[in-house]
Amino acid sequence: MRRSLKLFVLGSITAALLALYLRGPTFNAESLKGSRVLVTGASTGIGEQVAYHLAKAGAQIVITARRGNVLEQVVKKCMTMGAQKAVYIPADMSEASDPEKVVRFAVEQLGGLDYLVLNHIGPSPFAMWDGDVEHTRWLMQVNFLSYLQMAWKAIPTLEQSKGSIIVVSSVLGKMCTPFVGPYTATKFALNGFFGTMQHELAMKKSNVTVSICILGLIDTDSAMEKVRGYTNMTAYPASEAAWQIITAGVTRQPEIFYPWYAYYSGLFKDWFPFFRDMVIRGFYHYEP
Template identity: 50%
Template sequence: MGRLKKILIPSLGLVLAFWFYSARDTFKPEMLRGKRVIVTGASTGIGEQMAYHLARMGSHVLLTARTEARLQNVVERCLELGAASARYISGSMASPSLPEEVLREAENTWGGLDMLILNHIGQSSFTFFSGDVGHVRTLMETNFVSYVALATAALPLLKESEGSIVVVSSIAGKIAGPFTAPYSATKFALDGFFSSLRQELIIDKVNVSITLCILGYINTESAVRAVSHVIPQTPAPKEECALEIIRAGALRRRELHYPSPAVGSMLLLRSLAPELLDSLLLSSYRLENVRRT
């Protein structure tokens, strides 16, 4: 118990200090007015809601996703909400040519870029790992390699504007749990790559911020459909989540944890008592509803 106190008290002190200094940052919607922002995975869910928030703030938005019809509807709604401009490019982010096409559109239309929000994901089941290595490769291409490709293509423009990269990730990229092996691998990869890249930008004195967004269970259609039969907890609202992501990017924060109490508690418990965290995670699932593939 004494050893636990020695670990717990300094850790809580660090958490409180981080909260105190973060709380002093002031976000104002005007910070995004006129900013040039790319949002990937913007046809539904969190990406769609981010597009609407940015539109209300008066940003220029360039949206990408696979489904053109949905993107058209989102762009129309963005213009109604007050976006400075709204455009889209449809296609799969697994395509090697799409990142260059998206950045070329931003440069030709706006002459630059202020913020890149990477949010798209590939399809993955919440179930036992089936041994399908091909699926892992495909998912890694969409969830990780395309993020690297887009960020790499965007860096010259972001260096000019001293802009921001916002990477939408997951608690599954910090804490490994069951039934998400391929998905979790891609999210751990994002953490490793972009955390390392952040340090290199600091060393080179490049004023481009990287914000890694660690999200819990959010009430997007795809997430609820995938895990509601196994996870009984109430998901957090995607509208609020989308706003918090934009806020964190605008304030150039290192990481966002949302929903904050749940994700923050899990990360703290992982560092102090990982075996206890494993037990709590397993006990929170409806394991009888999980099928082997």
């Protein structure tokens, strides 16, 4: 009886702590009012939703992506939703000069930066790798190297504001699945590099923090189009993912996971590798 009671108490405490962890920290959205934010990949999907959340909170926003005509519409909507300021700059992150140009533009427009949200990705086929090294090299520039360029360029102004770099990554940067070889390589690179940057900024006693956001399958149009017919995995809402990303930066968390399974996927991936791989392959359909 006494043993059962101890186990019950221990289980209750564990469950309470787990619930607290999964709920995560909260903050008052009013704290975002007037904040200066640069959001990349903001013409559609998660980046667009990040911009709308910031606009509702009264932030000042610079958004960027490749298509200026689409960015213009997002900016107009941000202004109607309550943004103090919203401007855009078209950019191609595969061009070596564009990442730094975008940061310079944002600092000039906003007078500094409080948050840098790195979210953009280049298109990549959802298919078995066909040996196209050039595409992988191009994707590394877009999905990885341009993030480094923008972060390094932004750090001096973020130091002045005690700001945050928010890196949107993926559970595919923690574990491998079929059909996404080049994309997975870029996300592993992001997690590794910015994880190292977290240590180095802390050791230098920098005012800047880095938040890495590990996302699972999100219901953006581009993601749904790619995986259709390949998997029956549940996709989670882009608007909620965007809010989790903002929360991570504002509360200065080093790492967040969304949805819930992203955390446990990383936690258990090395425990039972044979069964892990069976489960992963079971989520996908492939006919040779």
